[in-house]
Amino acid sequence: MESAAPVIVAIDGPSGTGKSSTSKAVAAQLGLRYLDTGAQYRAITWWMVTNGIDTDDPQAIAAAAGKPEIVSGTDPADPAITVDGVDVSGPIRTQEVTARVSAVSAVPEVRARITELQRSIAAAAEHGIVVEGRDIGTTVLPDADLKIFLTASAEARAARRSGELKGADVNATREALIKRDAADSSRKTSPLAKADDAVEVDTTDLTLAQVVECVVTLVEEKRAGK
Template sequence: MSETDLAHLVVAIDGPSGSGKSTVARRVAAALGLRYLDTGAMYRAVTWWALERGVDLADTERVAQLARELRLEQGLDPEIETLSVDGADIAAAIRTSRISAAVSAVATNLGVRAELVARQQAVARAGGVVIEGRDITTVVAPDAPVRVLLTADEQVRLSRRALEVHGSADADAVDATRDQVVRRDADDSTVASFQQAADGVDVVDSSLLSLDETVAAVLKLVEARTGVRA
């Protein structure tokens, strides 16, 4: 694949909570010199905006309207996360437990999904990007030359998320994280397919892999599918 073709390459990565898809996608994008789109951050941004405005997330029509009106600016640099709504920097605010506990209500709102998927598809059409989320390989970029389902054993995913959120993977931290991971996956699976690989989607199980090994596995798939070597 030539440098010109690389500018149009799309790598689509799906996976459940705690599978490491955000970190892996960032690392893959940086290694290949591509842009990076965290679609989950978009749903978190809508959640934050709705809560800030005192909107009941159960009011699906109002929340969908907010999504359509959302003045969202999201950076695509894999090295630096930048995210703002209506000029306000919310990169840190969307990662709080308050947003994590509420985001499923927004992510399962079909009106919100329609709006955000359209925005994600616009990024995919421009190419030169690694996109990760829940239904990237099947809905956002089903024709991407590289489509990956990144998965891991549930206990491994719980431990990873507990370490990320609580700084520990002991039993108490894992239990405190369980609802966020297991419930969200169950909720989101009602509107998005990310538990099983669709036809043509490669599976990378990171249960027994380090972060470096997982990134290397995805880069190997990119090379196998496109000829592009990091």
């Protein structure tokens, strides 16, 4: 018999390892909600840039961290995100936001605010949720039922990302990814890290369908109490 208990799945890893695509597909297949926490950090960064806050000044970022109202949709088929009621799903993906997001997300006041938001969204998911990010298994939801840590070679990740950004140079994309990973992994507050009890999946030589199948199987095993 299928269990009705909500299931919480944490999927972490560096950029381009397949977190968003895997999480959305797993959530859709299993009837769970979905939360893209990177989009929330991008949204607060977009607000800082738009409002003229110096993103190289942690004190200025900390002072403004409570101002924007960020609302995340949790439908895996339509993961909306708004800031003060404005749909920012497009603007949060610009190169400018991507280049500044690590500095903004390293500020403890920003992390405290966004982490609280993430926990309340996860707690409200009746049937469960797939939450993807950098510190979900370690900090945000340390009691998650299943923790996955996705990895892939820098070459594979850069090829995937530059495939998305039309005309982007693979080498420049690779360097930018490596720089962002280093910043995210070395910050003091809640860095990008694999939780001790996370299952590591190297996606370099796997198709997206294979990764999804692997994670769905792991969730089903958890639900069956194995």
